[in-house]
Amino acid sequence: MRRLTLSPEEGRAALGALRAIAEADPPVTSSELRWIEASALALGVPPPHDERAWSPEEASRVIVDPEARIRVLQVMMLTAMADEKISPSEAATVRRFAEAFQVEEPRVTSMEQVAEGKITRAWLGLARSGSARKDVERILEREGFRGIWRVVGPLLGLRKDLEQARRFNNLGKLPTGTLGRAYWDLLVSNRLPFPGEAGAVPESGLWHDLSHVLGGYGVDPEGEVQVVSFIAGYRQEDPFFWLFTIALQFHLGLRVSPYSQGGRGYFRPDLVYPALERGMGMTTDLSLGWDPWPHFARPLEDVRAELGIR
Numbered sequence: 001m002r003r004l005t006l007s008p009e010e011g012r013a014a015l016g017a018l019r020a021i022a023e024a025d026p027p028v029t030s031s032e033l034r035w036i037e038a039s040a041l042a043l044g045v046p047p048p049h050d051e052r053a054w055s056p057e058e059a060s061r062v063i064v065d066p067e068a069r070i071r072v073l074q075v076m077m078l079t080a081m082a083d084e085k086i087s088p089s090e091a092a093t094v095r096r097f098a099e100a101f102q103v104e105e106p107r108v109t110s111m112e113q114v115a116e117g118k119i120t121r122a123w124l125g126l127a128r129s130g131s132a133r134k135d136v137e138r139i140l141e142r143e144g145f146r147g148i149w150r151v152v153g154p155l156l157g158l159r160k161d162l163e164q165a166r167r168f169n170n171l172g173k174l175p176t177g178t179l180g181r182a183y184w185d186l187l188v189s190n191r192l193p194f195p196g197e198a199g200a201v202p203e204s205g206l207w208h209d210l211s212h213v214l215g216g217y218g219v220d221p222e223g224e225v226q227v228v229s230f231i232a233g234y235r236q237e238d239p240f241f242w243l244f245t246i247a248l249q250f251h252l253g254l255r256v257s258p259y260s261q262g263g264r265g266y267f268r269p270d271l272v273y274p275a276l277e278r279g280m281g282m283t284t285d286l287s288l289g290w291d292p293w294p295h296f297a298r299p300l301e302d303v304r305a306e307l308g309i310r
Helices: 008-023 030-042 056-062 066-080 088-101 107-115 119-129 131-156 162-173 179-189 203-215 221-234 239-250 269-280 300-307
Strands: none
Touching: 008 030, 008 056, 008 066, 008 088, 030 066, 030 269, 056 088, 066 088, 066 107, 066 239, 088 107, 107 119, 107 239, 119 239, 162 179, 179 203, 179 300, 203 221, 203 269, 203 300, 221 239, 221 269
């Protein structure tokens, strides 16, 4: 995700848009105010942060850059979920800003569907429009349906690759402090299956678990929120997909990923923004073909430094 720099006037308009979404479903909650304050700091908007609510028309006259418009709209969507729900009035307010900004953000429709209680429809829409679809398309292009089966089969418990699992389990023989040993420790200590075993994350999705290791994030709900925010920071393709879906899963309690049950109230700015910032500082998108095998035997700290992880 690219860093966004706003002018002082654009910053005031952005905070006014956030205030508008907070006031769309009164009363304004402390969690919404925390999101506005943290977002102001993340956007580089100097205090004071007591901006009044701005209308979509007012904000669109000041914020004219397309990238700035879509980023402000996305922060509005996260602010709307701060109180652990999406109300019809909040979804309608986001829609009005999207129309005034003249931007296409598919998750606006997802918000409306969640607000209407159409959870299955929202889930299907996310699957069709999100970056997960692009990941599947890449696997299809490289390996065909056999590659898709390598991903889906273990998840369903219908396919195992014992040789692959043995290869990963052998990483436990590496010295303590190496990337490979840290990855092995993560899986063993949390009783998670290795790629090749039933129910495991496929090798093509190894970058997620390695993000836990490289970022130093746990696998508890707070750790999952942090690691996905970290991923959103370094992802080049549709980083907001990750923030939006993890907010649904770990703040609204709507299950999106099959690998986790989710929870409520964990998508907090004190967890999200520092992890997002760390990811934005990285030099490599791990999801785009980064091969960890040449690095498994290297010291973990050396790999972190090479990737630009503070």
